[in-house]
Amino acid sequence: MLNQRLMWIAWPAFLVAGVLEILVFAVVDPNDLTWFGQPVELSRQGVYTIAFFAFWVCAIVSSGLTTLLSQSPFEVNRCPLPGSDRPDGCPKQEASCV
Numbered sequence: 001m002l003n004q005r006l007m008w009i010a011w012p013a014f015l016v017a018g019v020l021e022i023l024v025f026a027v028v029d030p031n032d033l034t035w036f037g038q039p040v041e042l043s044r045q046g047v048y049t050i051a052f053f054a055f056w057v058c059a060i061v062s063s064g065l066t067t068l069l070s071q072s073p074f075e076v077n078r079c080p081l082p083g084s085d086r087p088d089g090c091p092k093q094e095a096s097c098v
Helices: 002-027 044-069 073-077
Strands: none
Touching (some): 002 044
């Protein structure tokens, strides 16, 4: 289930990063970029690569938050361990609370 959720997050984020890359660099020339008043010392391909990964990380965070907030209370509060394997002091340690 975890792998499936990761793909629900990563794949749409990848597609959005690609679209953002196209839209941004249709308007912005990488050779005209400056960083704190100094020209960026990277090739066009380097700027495209860094920008793509920055867009991808932002989209992953957005998709991840959406996935997290869409979980039901049961999914958030459930304990993945069976009752007998739960640590001492766990309120759900008894088998009747499973």
